[in-house]
Amino acid sequence: MVQPHVQVFNPIKMTKHILSTFVLFVIWQGTYGQVSAPYLSMSLEAKDNKARWQPMHKMPAGDFILEWLKSGDILVSYNRNEAPTKYLKETNFSSKELQKLDKKISGFSLKGIYLDPEQPPEFYYVIYFNPKMKNSILLELHALLGNVVSATYYSDKKINPFQNRIYSTLK
Amino acid sequence: MSHLDPTVSGTVTAYLSGPAVGEIERPAQPYANVSATSSEIRGNAAGDILEKRTIIRTTDGKTLVKGGLKSELYEAGTEISLGISVEWARNSISLYRFDLTFNIDYWQNNNPADPRTRLNGTATCTGLQSN
Numbered sequence: 486m487v488q489p490h491v492q493v494f495n496p497i498k499m500t501k502h503i504l505s506t507f508v509l510f511v512i513w514q515g516t517y518g519q520v521s522a523p524y525l526s527m528s529l530e531a532k533d534n535k536a537r538w539q540p541m542h543k544m545p546a547g548d549f550i551l552e553w554l555k556s557g558d559i560l561v562s563y564n565r566n567e568a569p570t571k572y573l574k575e576t577n578f579s580s581k582e583l584q585k586l587d588k589k590i591s592g593f594s595l596k597g598i599y600l601d602p603e604q605p606p607e608f609y610y611v612i613y614f615n616p617k618m619k620n621s622i623l624l625e626l627h628a629l630l631g632n633v634v635s636a637t638y639y640s641d642k643k644i645n646p647f648q649n650r651i652y653s654t655l656k
Numbered sequence: 657m658s659h660l661d662p663t664v665s666g667t668v669t670a671y672l673s674g675p676a677v678g679e680i681e682r683p684a685q686p687y688a689n690v691s692a693t694s695s696e697i698r699g700n701a702a703g704d705i706l707e708k709r710t711i712i713r714t715t716d717g718k719t720l721v722k723g724g725l726k727s728e729l730y731e732a733g734t735e736i737s738l739g740i741s742v743e744w745a746r747n748s749i750s751l752y753r754f755d756l757t758f759n760i761d762y763w764q765n766n767n768p769a770d771p772r773t774r775l776n777g778t779a780t781c782t783g784l785q786s787n
Contacts, residue, residue: 525717529744545715546739563716566738605678605709605721607781626719628750628783637717 520551520614520622522639528652536636536652541643549639551622559599559612572599572610578630585631586611591646593623598630608634623647678709678723678750695763704753712736713744725749750783 523544528536547565554560557574575598588595593613600609609630613623620641626634633652638645686703712720712730718740722730730736730745756777764772 527713527717527743529713530746544717545741549717563714563718564740566740608721624717629781634711635713635719639717 517553517555518619519553520549520620520639522549522620522622522641524640524643525549526638526645528636528638528647528650534653538638538645538648541638541640541645551639557597559597561601570601570603572601574598575600575609582630590623590650592617593621593646618642678707678721678748679725681706681708695761697760698758700755700757702753702755704751707750707752709748709750711746711748712742714740715743716740748783750781752779752781754779 524541525544526539526541528538531537544564549564550560550562550569552560552569554571559572559574560569561572562569578598586595586598590613593615596612596614598609598611600606607629609627611625611627611630613625615621618640622639623636624639625636628634636647636650636652638647682703682705684704686701688699688701690697690699692698708723708725710722710724710726710730712722712727714720714736725747727745727747730742732742732744735741754777756775758776759774761772761774762768
């Protein structure tokens with residue numbers, strides 16, 4: 486049976502509600518920041534068909550900047566001379582496709598899947614993010630989901646938590 | 657489906673579209689066959705496309721995709737923009753292949769306005785990618 490909805494105006498409840506909404510809004514706003522990383526490490530192919538991480542080192546021409554947009558899309562700039570590119574958030578994946586991705590790695594969780602409009606359409610950027618490390622990000626480029634083409638870790642610290650994540654070359 | 661008459665065969669325009677699609681090559685001519693009797697239409701179609709690309713990784717961690725097999729042009733150390741050079745480059749080939757058969761039966765339900773259609777198809781993309 487459906488209960489009739491009765492709303493009684495209560496000024497104290499109302500004030501509490503407005504206050505908590507405001508606090509939540511401020512917290513929510515805070516999560517829309519940017520990643521600013523002066524260090525990077527790329528996972529590069531080695532002779533044994535497995536990839537190895539480079540030591541963390543300084544970005545060659547200015548910080549890597551990633552901005553979280555409210556629309557869900559992101560703005561990415563790889564160096565100071567480059568205008569940011571908008572990567573579009575993609576959500577249209579079947580659960581079977583999504584199973585090919587790790588949801589959590591070394592405290593980082595899957596943040597989203599993005600398309601670079603300047604790249605071929607089957608290439609997706611898969612991003613892992615840890616809210617406790619706001620200036621760190623793992624950026625994987627997949628050819629269709631699950632086939633990693635490249636991986637780069639950007640951070641403001643010279644430690645790479647993905648050091649033991651070894652990507653194998655696809656044949 | 658050996659009894660089919662090839663009624664459609666010829667140049668097929670772009671299968672792949674969008675920015676940064678690599679150089680495309682067709683190892684064999686794609687085809688589509690259709691045959692019709694008084695009560696049904698049968699057909700099949702197939703084709704494959706090779707796409708050739710070069711994947712380049714630059715010293716700022718960016719991955720670039722260029723059309724054609726050009727990794728020799730982008731040797732490690734080649735400067736491509738201010739303060740940024742090539743870290744790694746590899747040629748990459750993707751094969752897109754499709755195969756489709758169809759059958760449209762007009763008398764299955766004794767009603768030509770309500771044909772039964774059966775489609776059976778596969779499409780695959782295989783490729784040599786590296787990281």
